[in-house]
Amino acid sequence: MNGTDVELLRERGLRVTQGRLAVLDVLARMPHADAEAVHRALADSGRGTSVQSVHNVLGDLTGAGVLRRFEPERSPARYERRIDDNHHHAVCSRCGKVEDVDCVVGEAPCLHADAPPGFAVQSADVTFVGLCADCTGADGAAA
Amino acid sequence: MNGTDVELLRERGLRVTQGRLAVLDVLARMPHADAEAVHRALADSGRGTSVQSVHNVLGDLTGAGVLRRFEPERSPARYERRIDDNHHHAVCSRCGKVEDVDCVVGEAPCLHADAPPGFAVQSADVTFVGLCADCTGADGAAA
DNA sequence: TCACTCTTTTGAATGATTCACGATAACTGC
DNA sequence: GCAGTTATCGTGAATCATTCAAAAGAGTGA
Numbered sequence: 437m438n439g440t441d442v443e444l445l446r447e448r449g450l451r452v453t454q455g456r457l458a459v460l461d462v463l464a465r466m467p468h469a470d471a472e473a474v475h476r477a478l479a480d481s482g483r484g485t486s487v488q489s490v491h492n493v494l495g496d497l498t499g500a501g502v503l504r505r506f507e508p509e510r511s512p513a514r515y516e517r518r519i520d521d522n523h524h525h526a527v528c529s530r531c532g533k534v535e536d537v538d539c540v541v542g543e544a545p546c547l548h549a550d551a552p553p554g555f556a557v558q559s560a561d562v563t564f565v566g567l568c569a570d571c572t573g574a575d576g577a578a579a
Numbered sequence: 580m581n582g583t584d585v586e587l588l589r590e591r592g593l594r595v596t597q598g599r600l601a602v603l604d605v606l607a608r609m610p611h612a613d614a615e616a617v618h619r620a621l622a623d624s625g626r627g628t629s630v631q632s633v634h635n636v637l638g639d640l641t642g643a644g645v646l647r648r649f650e651p652e653r654s655p656a657r658y659e660r661r662i663d664d665n666h667h668h669a670v671c672s673r674c675g676k677v678e679d680v681d682c683v684v685g686e687a688p689c690l691h692a693d694a695p696p697g698f699a700v701q702s703a704d705v706t707f708v709g710l711c712a713d714c715t716g717a718d719g720a721a722a
Numbered sequence: 723t724c725a726c727t728c729t730t731t732t733g734a735a736t737g738a739t740t741c742a743c744g745a746t747a748a749c750t751g752c
Numbered sequence: 753g754c755a756g757t758t759a760t761c762g763t764g765a766a767t768c769a770t771t772c773a774a775a776a777g778a779g780t781g782a
Contacts, residue, residue, distance in 0.1 A: 451728060451779055471769075489730055491770060496729085507652055509704075512769060526698050535695045552678045554712025555669050561652075563704040569697025594748055594759060614738075632761055634739060639760085655738060 448500040458483050459493045463503065463517050468525075468534040470512040506561065508534065524561075528568035537564060591643040601626050602636045606646065606660050611668075611677040613655040649704060651677065667705035673714040680707060 441460045445452045462477040463469060469477070475490045494515050497503040504518040508527045514534065524537040551557050584603045588595045605620040606612060612620070618633045637658050640646040647661040651670045657677065667680040694700050 453729065453779070455730070486731060487769090488732075488771085492730070495771090505652070507650060509648070509650055526695055526700070528698075529701060535698065537694060551680060551707055551709070552669055552712070554715055555671075555678065555707065556710040556715050557669075557707045558672065558709040559707075561704075561706040561708060563706075564694055564698070564700045564702075565704060566694070566701040567699040569695070572697060572699045596748070596760065598761070629762055630738090631740080631763075635761070638740090 444502060448502060450496065450500055450502075454483070455485060455489060455493050456497065459490065459497065460502070460517065463515060467516045467536070468514045469516075470514045472512065474515070506563075508532075508563065509565070524563065526564040526566065526568070528571055529565050530567055530571040533568050533570075535568065537562075587645060591645060593639065593643055593645075597626070598628060598632060598636050599640065602633065602640065603645070603660065606658060610659045610679070611657045612659075613657045615655065617658070649706075651675075651706065652708070667707065669707040669709065669711070671711035671714055672708050673710055676711050676713075678711065680705075 441457050442452050444460070445456060450456065458478055458481070459474055462474050462481075466473060466477060471487065471490050471494055474494065475485070475487045478485055478490065494503060494505070498505045498515065502518060503515045505513050505515050506525065507513045508525070511527075511532060526535045526537050527533070528535075584600050585595050587603070588599060593599065601621055601624070602617055605617050605624075609616060609620060614630065614633050614637055617637065618628070618630045621628050621633065637646065637648070641648045641658065645661060646658045648656055648658050649668065650656045651668070654670075654675060669678045669680050670676070671678075
C-alpha cells in the first residue's frame with residue numbers, strides 16, 4: 437500500500453517481496469504485535485503464510501534495522517516499526533497491553549547514567565511494568 | 580548454611596525445604612543465574628535434582644517475592660535474589676555477561692518519568708545493552 | 723526474457739518452560 | 753517423638769515460541 441516501504445527495503449538492500457511488505461503493513465496498523473499476531477493478521481487479509489515464514493521475515497527485517505524486537509517478560513517477542521527515537525514501553529501486568537512511552541527529553545533518560553565502568557552502552561531498554569489506565573480503574577472498582 | 584534464608588522463607592509463608600535453601604544458596608553465589616545454571620550448580624554440589632524441579636522452586640520463590648526474574652533478550656530467564664533497591668542490568672551483547680547497575684540516586688532514575696496517563700507504574704525494568712569492559716577491549720584490539 | 727541469487731516454504735527439531743499427578747517430606751498438634 | 757495433613761518434589765509428557773535445513777519459488781539486473 438505504501439511506496440515508502442518499498443524504498444525502505446531497497447535502502448537496506450533487501451528484496452521487495454509481498455511478504456515483507458505485508459508484514460510491514462500489518463505492523464503499521466498493529467504496533468507491538470508478536471509473530472503469531474502478525475501471522476493471524478496476514479491470514480485474515482487473505483495471505484495465508486506459515487508461521488515460520490513470518491518469523492523469517494521478522495528476523496530479516498529486525499536484522500536489517502527496519503523493525504525493532506523487544507521481549508516483555510512472560511510473553512512472546514514483539515515487533516514494532518523502528519522509529520528513530522528510542523522510546524520505551526509500558527506493559528500492563530494485568531491485561532498485557534503494551535503502550536509506547538516517548539521520551540519527553542530528546543535523549544533517552546537512562547542512557548547517560550550509571551553504566552559500569554568500561555561498559556559501552558549501545559542501547560537502553562526501559563520497560564515499565566504496572567497497571568494500565570483501564571486496569572487501574574477496573575482494579576480500583578473491584579477492590 | 581544461612582539461617583536467614585530459613586526465616587526469609589518462613590516470612591513468606593513458604594515451607595523450608597532443602598531444595599529451596601539450596602537454590603537460594605546457589606543464587607547467593609551466582610547472581611543472574613538461569614534455571615539451567617542453577618540446576619548444574621546443584622548437581623555439582625551433590626544435590627542432583629531435575630530441571631523441572633528447579634523451575635518449580637524458582638517459580639515459587641519468584642512468586643513469593645524472594646527472587647526477581649528477568650529475561651535478557653535472546654536468553655533464558657535469569658534469577659537473582661531480590662534486593663530492596665531496584666537496580667538495573669547491563670547485558671553484554673558480545674559475551675552475554677550480566678552486570679548489576681545500581682542506582683546512584685536513591686530512587687530508580689526512570690520511575691518518575693513519562694508513564695502514560697493513568698498508568699500505575701509498579702516497577703521499571705531497565706536493561707542496558709552494550710559491550711562490557713572486557714569485550715570493549717577485545718573488540719578494540721581485534722579491530 | 724534469462725540466469726542468478728535471495729526468499730519463501732515445508733517439515734522437522736530444538737530449547738525453555740509448564741502441566742499433571744503420584745511420592746515424599748515439612749509443618750502442626752498431640 | 754509420632755501421626756496426620758498438606759505443601760512440595762520428582763517424573764514424565766506436553767506446550768509454546770523459535771530455529772534449522774533443504775528444495776521450490778520469486779525478484780533483480782543484464
